[in-house]
Amino acid sequence: MAQIIDGKALSAQVLQQVASDVALLKDEHGIVPTLAVVLVGEDPASQVYVRNKIKRAREVGIGSKEYLLDANTTQNELAQLIDALNDDAQVHGILVQLPLPDQLDEDAVIASIHPDKDVDGFHPLNVGALAAGRDTLVPCTPQGCMIMLHQAHPDLSGKHAVVVGRSNIVGKPMAMLLLQANCTVTIVHSRTRDIESLCRHADIVIAAAGRRELIDADWIKPGATVIDVGINAIEIEGKRKLVGDVAFEAVSQVAGAISPVPGGVGPMTIACLLLNTTRAVTRQLS
Numbered sequence: 442m443a444q445i446i447d448g449k450a451l452s453a454q455v456l457q458q459v460a461s462d463v464a465l466l467k468d469e470h471g472i473v474p475t476l477a478v479v480l481v482g483e484d485p486a487s488q489v490y491v492r493n494k495i496k497r498a499r500e501v502g503i504g505s506k507e508y509l510l511d512a513n514t515t516q517n518e519l520a521q522l523i524d525a526l527n528d529d530a531q532v533h534g535i536l537v538q539l540p541l542p543d544q545l546d547e548d549a550v551i552a553s554i555h556p557d558k559d560v561d562g563f564h565p566l567n568v569g570a571l572a573a574g575r576d577t578l579v580p581c582t583p584q585g586c587m588i589m590l591h592q593a594h595p596d597l598s599g600k601h602a603v604v605v606g607r608s609n610i611v612g613k614p615m616a617m618l619l620l621q622a623n624c625t626v627t628i629v630h631s632r633t634r635d636i637e638s639l640c641r642h643a644d645i646v647i648a649a650a651g652r653r654e655l656i657d658a659d660w661i662k663p664g665a666t667v668i669d670v671g672i673n674a675i676e677i678e679g680k681r682k683l684v685g686d687v688a689f690e691a692v693s694q695v696a697g698a699i700s701p702v703p704g705g706v707g708p709m710t711i712a713c714l715l716l717n718t719t720r721a722v723t724r725q726l727s
């Protein structure tokens with residue numbers, strides 16, 4: 442039976458660190474790190490994510506401002522809000538919850554956020570800095586995955602990591618971070634031939650495909666570490682349940698270590714968002 446990588450417990454440690462950083466920023470600089478969260482429209486999943494982010498922010502002493510915009514918001518209206526938040530010295534981090542409604546140009550919105558307030562690490566300057574191996578604001582989910590991986594592997598050097606999925610939010614930045622940690626990295630995706638055998642060679646599998654229980658036990662090398670980024674809502678006997686991109690019961694019989702869903706990557710992502718908020722303050726101070 443695999444070791445369970447407990448994202449809830451690990452995120453509590455990160456949040457404790459954030460809370461102490463917040464206290465220090467207040468004592469030494471009189472600053473209350475503040476995160477602005479923008480949600481356009483009423484996507485129920487996004488509403489839950491935003492609510493959780495704000496709740497956790499409050500718990501560690503990070504201030505928050507919530508902007509709930511109508512689903513019909515125009516590009517210009519959103520641009521004006523972001524400009525105002527960029528100029529507001531009391532706001533240190535700006536998060537625009539994705540996906541945005543169809544009438545809005547996501548790339549333009551991301552590019553309009555000041556790079557030093559880009560707590561998602563999605564701005565092209567931050568993406569480029571990560572690719573170049575420079576210190577920058579790094580996307581929260583892959584950052585959380587790296588903390589979880591370090592639990593199972595204090596030294597990642599030379600390990601073969603397979604990243605399943607090539608999204609800008611997870612797959613691509615994940616590959617960059619693994620490369621920085623001296624892993625050998627393969628990215629596989631929906632057009633990859635024979636994904637299973639590539640996964641079977643991996644010491645580490647990061648599952649970020651967005652397909653429920655895609656990855657089964659025969660994809661996994663015995664003893665490998667599996668991090669499940671998937672969040673898929675399903676209904677069993679009328680009850681709503683969250684499952685990942687990994688068939689947890691089967692894979693946990695083969696893997697050496699595995700992260701569960703829920704209670705794995707999800708809480709780590711929020712903890713890293715708040716970590717990025719304090720880092721954003723530090724960037725704006727220097």
Ligand code: GUN
Nearest residue numbers: 536537538539540561610
């Ligand atoms: N939607 C799904 N994941 C994310 C994320 O990490 N950040 C933002 N802004 N939107 C998301």
